[in-house]
Amino acid sequence: MNDGEQEIVRAFRRQAQLVRKALTGLNLGEQSDTPGLRMVDGYIEIDKWLERYRRLCVPVRRTFLDHDKASFRQSSTILTRHEDPSLRARAQEASDTYEGVMSELGRETVLGGRRVKGTDMLKAWLDAAVFYDSTDRRKPYEEMLGTMGKAVEGLAAEYTEDLARAVIALDEVAAVALDEPIVLPDPEPAKPPPAEPKHRRGWWKLFGRS
Numbered sequence: 001m002n003d004g005e006q007e008i009v010r011a012f013r014r015q016a017q018l019v020r021k022a023l024t025g026l027n028l029g030e031q032s033d034t035p036g037l038r039m040v041d042g043y044i045e046i047d048k049w050l051e052r053y054r055r056l057c058v059p060v061r062r063t064f065l066d067h068d069k070a071s072f073r074q075s076s077t078i079l080t081r082h083e084d085p086s087l088r089a090r091a092q093e094a095s096d097t098y099e100g101v102m103s104e105l106g107r108e109t110v111l112g113g114r115r116v117k118g119t120d121m122l123k124a125w126l127d128a129a130v131f132y133d134s135t136d137r138r139k140p141y142e143e144m145l146g147t148m149g150k151a152v153e154g155l156a157a158e159y160t161e162d163l164a165r166a167v168i169a170l171d172e173v174a175a176v177a178l179d180e181p182i183v184l185p186d187p188e189p190a191k192p193p194p195a196e197p198k199h200r201r202g203w204w205k206l207f208g209r210s
Helices: 005-025 049-064 073-080 086-104 120-131 139-148 151-178 201-206
Strands: 038-040 043-044 108-113 112-116
Touching: 005 049, 005 108, 005 151, 038 139, 043 112, 049 120, 049 151, 073 151, 086 120, 086 151, 108 120, 108 151, 112 120, 120 151, 139 151
Parallel strands: none
Antiparallel strands: 038 043, 108 112
């Protein structure tokens, strides 16, 4: 990989790290033990469910958008051309998984009494979930539910998890290709600015002196 390609793959890896942490936080496959689990109008609801999924939707959305530097397809194109045959094969397997999900999303489904293309549904879900962070930005999420119905949450969340697993699989290939650990260390916290020199402190007091 040249420098430009490595930069693209590292951008993808930064999002993949967030995907991995978010998946862990969801406690997938253990929802029966999740606190706050309840049934409302025939749908399963979990306290702070959307908040937990939002942490997954943010990085998945970055890898889902083809024009984003961190997109899955940009990195998969680079890694499936890697000189190492074993890495090429693993990258292709991850890519096939991803494209399999995208193929399913290419079909239409009935939501809210109308036919909706899966990719449009997922993009609407990711956009609405990502920007559901303040009172004035919640309207798109409510509009999505009003248009597509409550069922969109479970369906879109499932596709989000499927794409997330493909992201993790490709990230493991990227780690080897870049000779980096699979789980990157957290970035060091920013250092506080240096203390102001003593001779500059209280400079405004000088104007009060006669």
